[in-house]
Amino acid sequence: xxxxxxxxxxxxxxxxxxxxLLLDDPxxxxxxxxxxxxxxxxxxxxxxxPLSPSSLPFAEIAADDNHPSSSPSSLFHPQSPNSSFNxxxxxxxxxxxxxxxxxxxxxxxGHDSSGEISFPxxxxxxxxxxISVSDPLREQEISNSLxxxxxxxxxxxxxxxxxxxxxxxxxxxxxxxxxxxxxLSDRLSESYRGFFVPLRPDKSVVESQMxxxxxxxxxxxxxxxxxxxxxxxxxxxxRSEELKVFLEAEGRLMLAGHTDVAARGLDGVVKLPWQLxxxxxxxxxxxxxxxxxLFRMFxxxxxxxxxxxxxxxxxxxxxxxxxxxxKEKLQEFEQQxxxxxxxxxxxxxxxxxxxxxxxxxxxAFVKLTKxxxxxxxYNSQRVRAVDMKTVATAAVKASRLYRELxxxxxxxxxxxxxxxxxxxxxNNAFTDRSSALLTVQTLLSELASLxxxxxxxxxxxxxxxxxxxxxxxxxxELREAIRVTEDAKSCAVREYERIKENNKNELERLDKERHxxxxxxxxxxxxxxxxxxxxxxxxxxxVAEETSAYANDGSSDVL
Numbered sequence: 391x392x393x394x395x396x397x398x399x400x401x402x403x404x405x406x407x408x409x410x411l412l413l414d415d416p417x418x419x420x421x422x423x424x425x426x427x428x429x430x431x432x433x434x435x436x437x438x439x440p441l442s443p444s445s446l447p448f449a450e451i452a453a454d455d456n457h458p459s460s461s462p463s464s465l466f467h468p469q470s471p472n473s474s475f476n477x478x479x480x481x482x483x484x485x486x487x488x489x490x491x492x493x494x495x496x497x498x499x500g501h502d503s504s505g506e507i508s509f510p511x512x513x514x515x516x517x518x519x520x521i522s523v524s525d526p527l528r529e530q531e532i533s534n535s536l537x538x539x540x541x542x543x544x545x546x547x548x549x550x551x552x553x554x555x556x557x558x559x560x561x562x563x564x565x566x567x568x569x570x571x572x573x574l575s576d577r578l579s580e581s582y583r584g585f586f587v588p589l590r591p592d593k594s595v596v597e598s599q600m601x602x603x604x605x606x607x608x609x610x611x612x613x614x615x616x617x618x619x620x621x622x623x624x625x626x627x628x629r630s631e632e633l634k635v636f637l638e639a640e641g642r643l644m645l646a647g648h649t650d651v652a653a654r655g656l657d658g659v660v661k662l663p664w665q666l667x668x669x670x671x672x673x674x675x676x677x678x679x680x681x682x683x684l685f686r687m688f689x690x691x692x693x694x695x696x697x698x699x700x701x702x703x704x705x706x707x708x709x710x711x712x713x714x715x716x717k718e719k720l721q722e723f724e725q726q727x728x729x730x731x732x733x734x735x736x737x738x739x740x741x742x743x744x745x746x747x748x749x750x751x752x753x754a755f756v757k758l759t760k761x762x763x764x765x766x767x768y769n770s771q772r773v774r775a776v777d778m779k780t781v782a783t784a785a786v787k788a789s790r791l792y793r794e795l796x797x798x799x800x801x802x803x804x805x806x807x808x809x810x811x812x813x814x815x816x817n818n819a820f821t822d823r824s825s826a827l828l829t830v831q832t833l834l835s836e837l838a839s840l841x842x843x844x845x846x847x848x849x850x851x852x853x854x855x856x857x858x859x860x861x862x863x864x865x866x867e868l869r870e871a872i873r874v875t876e877d878a879k880s881c882a883v884r885e886y887e888r889i890k891e892n893n894k895n896e897l898e899r900l901d902k903e904r905h906x907x908x909x910x911x912x913x914x915x916x917x918x919x920x921x922x923x924x925x926x927x928x929x930x931x932x933v934a935e936e937t938s939a940y941a942n943d944g945s946s947d948v949l
Contacts, residue, residue: 519552519622523615550637570643583822584892586815588620724813734803745792752785784933795922802914826886833879
């Protein structure tokens with residue numbers, strides 16, 4: 391998803407120009423509100439994704455057509471019964487009726503009092519976790535650096551309100567740095583293999599160097615809050631001990647220390663018999679990790695190459711046809727989702743352009759009206775100026791409606807972009823499954839190799855009268871290796887089956903949530919398109935009625 395740059399200087403100039411143009415005729419005043427109570431400004435987040443809320447930089451335009459309800463304090467909002475636009479929609483039309491929430495909660499089209507979209511959330515259910523991230527604080531890294539103040543980082547205040555019984559309270563706050571968020575993500579990935587674990591925000595090292603510091607901190611704070619809320623929405627992870635400790639425990643979380651390459655290599659040597667043919671069978675249920683499990687990775691790499699390049703068929707393969715079909719369909723869905731997301735971005739940009747162009751058209755008519763009013767020598771010029779004022783006011787109203795429509799479009803279609811992130815989590819869960827299967831295949835191949843070596847030693851030993859003691863001793867060692875490898879294989883098979891079950895449950899959950907989310911998204915999108923289209927048509931219908939004399943004059947001339 392590409393981002394397009396906000397042309398803020400252009401919009402500010404446009405706004406200032408509108409502010410400087412006030413018609414002399416009081417009933418025909420076109421005013422500009424610099425604030426208007428609008429919560430959709432993008433000044434604080436100019437780099438947000440085009441399908442993220444508050445990413446649309448429109449000039450704030452308000453049209454005063456001498457109606458009591460059109461004051462700056464009562465600018466249009468779908469919830470406001472005294473909106474400045476209701477005068478052209480009385481009695482209440484489809485647009486007003488349809489802006490009622492389609493879930494019957496009495497609120498306006500998923501809006502709360504702040505104007506934000508409010509999809510069904512955990513707080514509306516019997517059990518909930520509400521997480522907020524705020525108050526970024528710059529702190530000094532405790533290190534042996536020779537340059538004072540060279541190592542600093544930010545911590546964020548994470549406040550949790552919940553009624554889940556496994557927490558030690560209903561409200562608590564802790565301070566966390568981003569490294570601890572990374573640590574939480576890593577631990578969840580290890581503990582919940584096969585689950586669709588939400589992805590944490592990127593570290594964005596390059597972006598942090600290019601952006602203003604405060605802006606980067608605010609964006610990271612918002613990203614961390616969104617990530618934690620997604621974890622809290624997950625039916626299994628929200629009850630995890632890892633998340634509980636992260637949200638509750640005072641002080642710094644213990645982070646995994648760094649190990650040098652040599653130590654990691656030696657650690658791999660020590661763990662090799664544990665993971666593939668020895669003690670510590672639980673190690674077999676975890677994937678190999680870089681240099682730490684170097685020799686195990688070599689074993690599994692060898693098995694993977696054998697699988698891919700026509701080696702002997704592994705004794706265990708993925709045979710769940712239903713899973714393979716669903717996996718293929720999800721891959722196709724991801725491709726289509728990416729395309730739809732790009733088209734949604736194009737729609738947002740197009741609606742933004744129309745709104746800006748409509749506002750510029752209104753500005754042009756305001757200038758023309760001002761000229762005709764000041765330079766009028768004939769009565770026909772004054773009449774024409776009044777009519778042009780009507781068109782200018784309508785264009786300004788339409789520009790504002792397009793802006794509000796676009797803000798709602800962004801909020802609804804942002805769900806497409808969210809699901810692209812979900813698909814990454816899905817792919818990670820499928821990778822867990824493939825990794826677990828590869829571990830089982832590697833252990834089975836190791837067992838086959840050990841049995842083959844025993845057979846060869848037994849044949850060689852049988853040719854010697856009385857047997858070969860060294861070979862007999864070696865056979866005993868190999869049989870012990872087979873025993874522990876069998877145990878490791880059993881653990882790995884159980885882990886593989888557990889991941890398969892997790893995948894199955896998560897796919898069922900994804901199907902339900904995807905259906906609900908997309909239905910809600912499409913309903914909201916269609917409702918807003920229809921509602922705002924009617925409002926715009928009413929704006930222009932008023933213009934047509936007020937200028938209908940021209941049509942009558944034209945018809946009489948023809949006759």
